[in-house]
Amino acid sequence: MTLLELEGVTRTVELPDDEPLHILRGVDLTVSVGDHVSIVGRSGSGKSTLLNLLGLLDNPTSGAIRFDGRLISDMSANQRDRARGRDVGFIFQQFNLLGGRTALENAMTPLLYASGRQFWRREQIALEMLDRVGLSHRAQSMPEKLSGGEQQRVAIARALVRGPRLILADEPTGALDVETGASVMALLDEVAHSSGAALITITHDANIAALARRHYRLDRGVLAPVDVNRVLALAQPEVTL
Amino acid sequence: MTGIVGAFVEAWSEIRIHRTRVLLSLIGVAVAVAALTSVVGLGAITQQATTENYERQSGRPATLFVSAYNPTTGATPDAKTLSTAFLTVTDRYSVDWTTRSTYAQVSVDFTEGLTPVDTMVVDVDYGTMHRVQMLTGSWFTAGDEQRLAPALVVNETVWKRLGSPDLRTHPTVTIQGADPVTAVIVGVTPDPPYSQGYATMFMLYDSYMAIAAPAQVQSLYPQFEAWVPTDIAEDLTGLIQRDIAGALGDGWQVDVNRQDYLVYQGEDPLLSIKLLVGGVAVLVLLLGALGLVNISLVTVRQRIREIGIRRSFGATAGRVFFAVMMESVVAAAAAGVVGVFIAVLVVKNPMVVGFIAQGITDVPAFPLEAALIGLGAATFVGALAGLLPALVAVRVKVIDAIRY
Ligand SMILES: Nc1ncnc2c1ncn2[C@@H]1O[C@H](COP(=O)(O)OP(=O)(O)OP(=O)(O)O)[C@@H](O)[C@H]1O
Ligand SMILES: [Mg+2]
Numbered sequence: 064m065t066l067l068e069l070e071g072v073t074r075t076v077e078l079p080d081d082e083p084l085h086i087l088r089g090v091d092l093t094v095s096v097g098d099h100v101s102i103v104g105r106s107g108s109g110k111s112t113l114l115n116l117l118g119l120l121d122n123p124t125s126g127a128i129r130f131d132g133r134l135i136s137d138m139s140a141n142q143r144d145r146a147r148g149r150d151v152g153f154i155f156q157q158f159n160l161l162g163g164r165t166a167l168e169n170a171m172t173p174l175l176y177a178s179g180r181q182f183w184r185r186e187q188i189a190l191e192m193l194d195r196v197g198l199s200h201r202a203q204s205m206p207e208k209l210s211g212g213e214q215q216r217v218a219i220a221r222a223l224v225r226g227p228r229l230i231l232a233d234e235p236t237g238a239l240d241v242e243t244g245a246s247v248m249a250l251l252d253e254v255a256h257s258s259g260a261a262l263i264t265i266t267h268d269a270n271i272a273a274l275a276r277r278h279y280r281l282d283r284g285v286l287a288p289v290d291v292n293r294v295l296a297l298a299q300p301e302v303t304l
Numbered sequence: 305m306t307g308i309v310g311a312f313v314e315a316w317s318e319i320r321i322h323r324t325r326v327l328l329s330l331i332g333v334a335v336a337v338a339a340l341t342s343v344v345g346l347g348a349i350t351q352q353a354t355t356e357n358y359e360r361q362s363g364r365p366a367t368l369f370v371s372a373y374n375p376t377t378g379a380t381p382d383a384k385t386l387s388t389a390f391l392t393v394t395d396r397y398s399v400d401w402t403t404r405s406t407y408a409q410v411s412v413d414f415t416e417g418l419t420p421v422d423t424m425v426v427d428v429d430y431g432t433m434h435r436v437q438m439l440t441g442s443w444f445t446a447g448d449e450q451r452l453a454p455a456l457v458v459n460e461t462v463w464k465r466l467g468s469p470d471l472r473t474h475p476t477v478t479i480q481g482a483d484p485v486t487a488v489i490v491g492v493t494p495d496p497p498y499s500q501g502y503a504t505m506f507m508l509y510d511s512y513m514a515i516a517a518p519a520q521v522q523s524l525y526p527q528f529e530a531w532v533p534t535d536i537a538e539d540l541t542g543l544i545q546r547d548i549a550g551a552l553g554d555g556w557q558v559d560v561n562r563q564d565y566l567v568y569q570g571e572d573p574l575l576s577i578k579l580l581v582g583g584v585a586v587l588v589l590l591l592g593a594l595g596l597v598n599i600s601l602v603t604v605r606q607r608i609r610e611i612g613i614r615r616s617f618g619a620t621a622g623r624v625f626f627a628v629m630m631e632s633v634v635a636a637a638a639a640g641v642v643g644v645f646i647a648v649l650v651v652k653n654p655m656v657v658g659f660i661a662q663g664i665t666d667v668p669a670f671p672l673e674a675a676l677i678g679l680g681a682a683t684f685v686g687a688l689a690g691l692l693p694a695l696v697a698v699r700v701k702v703i704d705a706i707r708y
Contacts, residue, residue, distance in 0.1 A: 148618015
């Protein structure tokens with residue numbers, strides 16, 4: 064079942080006293096329920112820009128984005144906010160946990176915007192999710208007291224508490240060492256898979272990208288499928304850097 | 305529903321985390337609310353004191369005073385005739401509260417001998433009409449008029465000179481009218497703070513008439529008062545004047561007029577003071593609000609990233625607006641509670657009360673309206689101060705906020 068569909072999506076920003084900057088040039092992409100897609104690309108190639116569009120945080124300059132079969136340009140800002148809260152979970156490179164709140168409070172945050180059972184039982188749901196990522200014993204810890212890997216696991220729990228159908232991970236291992244990154248990624252892959260959510264991972268790291276089932280490369284605003292072996296091969300020069 | 309609860313939860317956690325900063329910004333609001341509430345509260349007490357004072361002196365609004373004299377000779381009709389006319393006429397118009405009152409000297413036999421005591425001779429209604437306060441015992445009742453031994457309400461000084469007897473033992477004292485009579489003390493009034501040691505007492509009009517010597521009765525010039533609803537006071541003035549004049553017959557000039565404080569002074573004799581102090585308090589409150597706006601604006605700028613994160617997890621623009629607004633409202637309302645609490649401590653402080661309302665016998669309870677005004681003002685200021693930061697928060701661009 065198709066969850067997300069991009070057709071000829073472009074994103075251009077107007078720069079003052081300069082030519083407009085074409086960050087994305089005609090991106091086509093279809094993501095189905097349960098998919099695992101990786102997108103690699105150099106710094107500045109437009110990966111985060113694309114991710115914002117996928118997560119309904121931004122509007123394309125031209126082209127069509129369909130979420131759940133609905134054109135997002137037809138949805139009101141409120142509808143997009145609600146759809147995002149319900150169906151999308153973000154994981155950021157810098158974790159982006161809320162300071163001063165415990166791991167549990169952080170994991171509970173998205174449930175504050177839910178309604179009904181999810182809202183009223185938010186603490187229990189968040190605790191269960193922290194348990195899933197192996198952090199139930201740190202539920203009352205502040206993010207500053209947690210290691211990078213632990214923080215990213217809290218972020219994963221937070222992204223998953225509302226049971227989203229789409230998980231967007233922007234450089235989820237970017238701030239972690241190789242070993243921690245691999246274990247966090249394995250966890251993310253496992254949790255996403257068992258919940259049946261589609262996972263889109265944006266990364267520099269070919270080894271992380273290789274975990275996905277389908278592989279894309281973003282090059283100066285153009286998205287193209289790549290062969291996984293080519294991805295790994297491409298990664299070699301970077302590793303030596 | 306969950307949206308509102310959720311926004312409260314968010315606002316509260318926000319306040320908890322920025323405790324110190326929020327606390328500092330709220331000191332101004334709390335102080336201003338304390339000032340405002342104190343002003344309103346003290347205003348109510350002062351007003352109560354002033355009103356009580358006025359009413360003790362010249363009756364509650366509207367009290368009609370009736371008098372009569374002969375314009376050519378200057379003579380007054382005898383007390384009994386005027387008394388009968390007054391009671392008949394007020395009865396005709398169903399006036400519920402009437403009293404006669406006059407001063408007399410009645411000798412009281414204290415252990416050291418007979419002493420003249422200034423006595424107010426009144427009817428039962430006088431107690432209510434002039435808000436007579438009791439220290440112990442009770443004011444006269446209708447039954448006291450029929451007693452063989454006249455009832456007395458004495459002041460503290462008299463009571464103490466008699467050895468402060470327990471009124472439940474029905475203490476008696478001998479008084480000197482035409483002949484010595486045994487009287488029963490039924491109540492004691494407190495001495496006003498600055499005239500202690502001065503013996504006075506009350507006696508019922510009919511009791512006094514029964515024991516007084518004929519010469520004393522002759523020299524009596526009672527006042528006649530009727531307490532009537534203010535809205536019909538004017539009509540009744542004319543009717544009572546006409547009917548009493550008719551009852552007395554030709555030759556008598558009858559005057560009926562109001563003397564309660566409302567006639568002399570507008571609705572509120574303290575309005576100007578209240579406006580002044582209230583104005584200052586509102587100014588302080590606005591300054592407090594300004595501080596609050598300032599701090600919450602700074603706070604929101606620091607929180608742009610956090611707002612972006614929340615938006616990425618499904619917080620709608622409206623929700624962010626409401627949550628930021630709520631923070632300010634919840635915090636200011638909490639400061640308001642503290643302010644009101646301080647105001648209660650100030651207003652109920654005996655020193656303050658003694659200073660502001662000297663001689664008040666019945667300190668009113670802390671006025672609810674003052675507390676409500678204080679809380680309302682705090683909440684309003686919170687909403688006002690929250691508006692600007694909430695607008696800033698809504699305009700946060702999510703993509704830019706979480707971009708690093
Ligand atoms: N709002 C904007 N205004 C101006 N330039 C922008 C804006 N958004 C993105 N860009 C530019 O577009 C390009 C792509 O940005 P983007 O953040 O998508 O890159 P990226 O692939 O995520 O890079 P990185 O790997 O470093 O995160 C960059 O050169 C960036 O400076
Ligand atoms: Mg990026």
